[in-house]
Amino acid sequence: MAPHAAALADTFPKLLIRDAHSYGSRPAMRHKDLGVWQTWTWGEVLELVRAYAVGLHRLGLKRGETIAIVGANRPKLYWSVMAAQMLGAVPVPVYADAVAEELSFVLAHAEVRYAAVEDQEQIDKILSVKERLPKLEQMVYDEKRGLRDYDHARLRSMDDVIEDGRKALADPSVGAWLDAEIDAGKGSDPSIILYTSGTTGTSKGVVLTGERSIKAAADTVAFDKLTENDVALAYLPLAWVGDHYLNYAQGLVAGFCMACPESADTAMQDLREIGPSFYFAPPRTLEQLLTRVMIRMEDAGFLKRKMFHYFIGVARRYGERILNGQPVPLLGRLLYWVGNILVYGPLKNVLGFSRVRVAYTAGEAIGPDLFAFFRSIGLNLKQLYGQTEAFLYVTAQPDGEIYSDTVGPACPNVDIRIAENGEVLFKSPGMFAGYFKDDAKTAEAMTPDGYVKTGDAGFFDEKTGHLKIIDRAKDVGRLTDGTLFPPKYIENKLKFYPNIREVVAYGDKRDFVCVMINIDLTAVGSWAERNNVVYGSYQELAGHSLVYDMIEKHVAEVNRSLAADKVMGGAQIKRFLILHKELDADDGELTRTQKVRRSFIAERYAPLIKALYDGSKEADISTEVTFEDGRKGTISARVKIRDMKTEPAPAAMGKAA
Amino acid sequence: MRAPGGPEVAVGDVLLSVENVSLSFGGVKAVSDVSFDIRKGEIRAIIGPNGAGKTSMLNIINGFYQPQQGRITFKGEARSKMRPHDAAHGGIARTFQNVALFRGMTALDNLMAGRTLKMHKNFFWQLLRFGPAMAEEVEHRHRIEEIIDFLKIQNIRRTPVAQLPYGLQKRLELGRALAMEPDLLLLDEPMAGMNLEEKEDMSRFVLDVNNHFGTTIALIEHDMGVVMDLSDRVVVLDHGIKIADGTPDEVKSNQSVIDAYLGVAH
Amino acid sequence: MDLLYKIFLDPFVQMGSAPDLLVQTLWEGLVSGVLYALIALGFVLIFKASGVFNFAQGIMVVFAALTLVGLHAMLRQWGVSSGTVAAYLALALTVAVMFGLAFAIERLVLRPLVNQPDIILFMATFGMTYFLIGLGELVFGGEPKLMITDDLHLPRGAIDVKMFGGFVSFQKLDIAAALIASVMVAVLAVFFQKTRIGRALRAVADSHKAALSVGISLEQIWVVVWFAAGIVALVTGIMWGARSDVSFALEVVALKALPVLILGGFTSIPGAIVGGIIIGVGEKLGEFYWGPLIGSGIESWLAYVIALVFLLFRPQGLFGERIIERI
């Protein structure tokens, strides 16, 4: 039984050895490369990693030192992590799409002497800031393409390093030495440093230890009954706690197979080929997926479209109940069965979900319709709540108790407490050891009695006993009239409309609520096509009056639903505008995990905010943008502003009567 | 790897030399008394205004046309009568101004077709598609996949060529030429009809090919900027006559070249 | 030795010894050649204008003849007393039918298949072939019929000319055939050179755009061309019918037009004529003088072999323009 065995191992290297023994001939890793799925068994991985570790050691990597891991999800990068851990060194993954500044910050802060990078692109990025990284000595790379003319004094190809290590291992004493190194590793040693994407200001290095990580992973592996027969697609940034937890840690604990896609743009196809049994996707991804499904169905023939929508209706009625094992009328079961043959089955199949046993979503609130859709077609999609400091999990929804507006009860061995100010506090097996080189912040983040402050405001739903998260605790503000104002709550309500990609709401210490909206280009674009609205650019489309009308309807609906809730009734949206450009991580407007950075946006778009509140009908704005290739430019626009009429709050209605 | 039909030539030595070659169609002179050489490992550009006889020159080099006078020496062997497939055997590959892919086949098959020369398993094994034949098939598929990876065309493997956008077709054609592992690669206007971005990609590929595989390249191109960036040496033709030969800078400053181009401009 | 003699000497000795026979044979060859040429002419017309390799041309010949005879019979049944009147009425009607056919083909076959590869159009004409055979036999019955030579006042009998101590007999019908054929070629020539449609048609042969610029729609041109081919077919049909009888057995004979085309080239009217005559004469001579050596009936393939051999030396045919491969 995996979790139990895992309990014995307190570091990942020991765990790897355990896997190589118990699942030696089972696939540990697959990678779509050169047209087919290259596969490595646990046994092979162990051999490779041992050789790699020795190779790195011969390059001079020592216990306690840090090594940066930069690039997309590729086996060699995961092995770099394993190899480093084997030597007791600490891997520091960095987002592959991080711009040079962020990169240099992390590398400098983590004081890395070594970096394991994917390819020329990343090397160039690092070299471009190398004067800020005096400590950096050696880089090992995976892709040798285009590097022929580089100075190889400080560059090695991973293959060479591994080969070098393999040769060295021919000498048994080296092997013995390595075993000693592995045994020397203690569970309390830091196993990895994950830099938080920094929803709040600059990012902090969260230090996790092997023992705790493994404990946490073991708990959830048991919770979801994951085994060595499961398969997961590693397509999320490997510097993100989610990937490190869900794929790396759980993979090692359960011994299941981790598959790496060929490239970002073939990920969907690869997902379909590999057919994972354990799947994680942030709500944003699921949303885009659903949008794409609906748009593609628009082009289907009349009959097929009718058929599709009819059975989706059926699923909406019975699907979730069937999934939750609740009673369903026979006719319902029958219809659902037919629908499953005609629609759900094939649909899940083309999306690559046929074999998914457990699917999770997290990171932000998910739209009820969206959530319901995927569950109704038989995808066991669940929500979890967590954060890097907790090594992801705090709460998760157990099978059969799924509600779109809660994040489930506390995970096994997790202890949750709600502070007076509504902030959620927790103690969990996987909780972090502290922030790297920043005890002050660490202390800040903990309560005296050792609970971690999540910074999120929430409460336990009395009917289900599940946790409900409204917003970042510090973001929950109040209007001047004292009405409660949780921006995220309002933003999410709007974002549940496929046409709306991103929303930023303002209202704290102000008279009323205003929002800035990003339209979703795919959805609105195809809407424009169908209603033959011509547009030349995103900016033009965003400014189009018809688009404004459409969005206005959505806002009105949201106001209605807010009005229904007596707490929120006063926080209805009075004015809104549609932004002329997409909020972009490269411009620092979003975090790498695509969360809006409200304060930053506030100053960046100050003129707009001013206009929103001074009642003017439109406002000029010009902003600097960063293009893919890193060049900078500015775009300026005149943005229209719409007024909304607000619904009377329930109480008021009482008076009127 | 030693190409069939020809001794190995060291980098920097003359790989192919054209001496006093003339070619005419029914009295019309396409190329007259042109001489130049191509050195191993270099990128050699042939430029000139329209109708300067550039393409004819390539066609002579890889044997589509037989010159009436002059001789062509490739890897130190004078080639008198040479058909295109002889050229291919000798290690000369070629792409066309207007893409000449096999439109009825998938991208993958086009590339595999490029390996034809390197595959030798006999008819019997091919019939059974088994044992040696299959092994060979797999081995060459592997080589092809490296090229696919190199050209970043993973997502079009199974697409019939006819359905591919022009830019990709150009890239694929380059891939097919690479599949032949040529000693000399002739590119006929590799960037013709491309937008700026595609041109940049293609230039990068051409350089990478030259850098990565060390392939000698002779290319015709209209876009002066591109030519000057890419090539080590340039030969300029006008109305079938060689008017200049040298490094990009030398050529740029050459008066008769300037005239020729101005002449075209007006 | 003996064989060589039989092949290379004997036949010529025979020719010399009986020149009248030789002339007779040549004449026979000439006449059948002219008729081959006529069928080939139909091909060329269509190929020139629409690039369609019209396999159905042979069938159109038979179909036309069959229609003529069939209609004639019907008219007589319906009480047209005078054979002559019936004949010419039938002739007029047949012309109408051929026009209808041309029109239908353009509408139902060519237009939907425009811009398809040649082989597809080629196959489509196969389809027509089958259709026409079926239709013809369904309407007029499958059994062979006699051509209404007399009612059309085609000449009968023969003129015997004394020469070389023997005499050669020229069938009047054949003479007529030869004359009519040459007239028709002349007419077509004029049509192409002088008339507006004719010029447009030649333009089409070069490029479709050009034709449009002349201000005539492709559709019109195609109808005209197919109609013209139909008329040619009708005339051919009458001639063939008069010499043998009218049935789809003629189809195979019609195939003889193919080697003629190869000799003449697909696009050249004079080529078709010359080719036809070469083939006609060639195969008659071959049949008469060499046939006996290897068992008779070589007529059935000699034409093709001649064409084949010829092709190897001149792939583009007698008058076809030289194919230059551009890259």
Place this chain on the structure above:
Amino acid sequence: MFYRETGQFKTTYRADQAVFPILQDRLGIAIILALAFAGVPLLASEFAISSFFIPVLVFSLAAIGLNLLTGYTGLLSLGTGAFMGVGAYGCYKLATWFPGVNILILILASGFVSAAVGVVFGLPSLRIKGFYLAVATLAAQFFLSWCFVRIPWLVNYNISGAIEVPTRTLFGIPVTGPNATATTRYLVALSIVVLMTWLASNLVRGRFGRMWMAVRDMDLAAELIGIRLYRTKLLSFAVSSYFCGVAGAMMVFLWFGSSEADTFNINQSFFILFMVIIGGLGSLVGSFFGAIFIWGTPIMLKAVPPLFGLTIPAATVEHLTFMILGALIIFFLIVEPHGLARLWQIGKQKLRVWPFPY
């Protein structure tokens, strides 16, 4: 819709290049084979077998042969019938010379005879292209069918001038000649066709197939990558004629039981060509579709009127059949110039992406 491809991933090129990479396809083909080998003999009547199934097999093989030449190599041939004939007569002579040898071997061997002849008549293809070549192949057609009539030696001087198929046995069971049951002949034919189809698919997916298609799509570029045009074309002629030859031998030995001289006339060639075009140029499965369609339609047409109690004179039915067949050919060329195979492909694709439209 029935396809469930999720989780069907390939870890080796060998698997990736299999004939039927998709599991559902493998199942499908297995079922079809089972039906063909077990279902038909058990369920179909002797008459149905000998008047439909055997002919379809024979024609499919011939169509594959022609498809290799026309569909894959792009060389249009109108001489298929003749090459089939060569196979048939070749087989007959072989059978008379080696009465002891297993008839199966003889049938397969007879293909080599027609392959040789095919190469000879393929020689012109080096100089001439397109319709010119098509006409050149007519020379083969007419010359050969003349030979069949005029050379009594071919039929062992039978006065009838026809082949009379001798009885030959396999494991003691008569497989050819008058007292061979339709079922046995069917099974033999089926085995041969399955085997040769497999070989053909191996060929076309391999180096030679690619060479052929390269020549078809753009001969200049093909020459440029080192393909020797004439060898390639001749090989194609040889292989194609081999298939046709075997088909011809099967036609006489496993279907007709005897044959007049003009069995292998020009119309036979056209007939096969229809099958290839309607079925789909450059598609093996298409060859089967084509054969079934072209052979099946007339049978259907004959069968239809009686269903409605109509009695139409045989001649009329004959003529109608001709007309309808002709019309159908044109119709199909208009709806899908790439033939039934393409329709099949499209349908399959639709099922694979179901419920999405593309």
